[in-house]
Amino acid sequence: MSEIKLREDYIKLGQALKAAGSVGSGVDxxxxxxxxxxxVNGETEYQRGKxxxxxxxxxxxxxxxxIVK
Structure with a gap:
């Protein structure tokens, strides 16, 4: 399990996938x-901006x- 440390109050799903290295770009x-x-939390998510x-x-x-604070 990897962790992403928040710099703000939240991070958007697309940005989190990029930050974790799971995808190469925002388009991916x-x-x-x-x-x-x-x-996300066990539920399929379709919003990149979640x-x-x-x-x-x-x-x-x-x-x-x-995601950790």
Missing amino acids: AKFVIQDGRVK KLYDGDVITYEGETIR
Whole structure:
């Protein structure tokens, strides 16, 4: 499990996937999210701009990413 440390109050889902190195670009993030391949807190998420806060967990391709303050 990797972690992304928040610099602000939240990070958007597309930015989090890029920061974790799970996708190469924002365009890649857009497509994997639209295809329903990303889960946030166990629920499939289709919004690239979904705001993530401390404690949220992203799952993508068997990788888990935790958002921490």
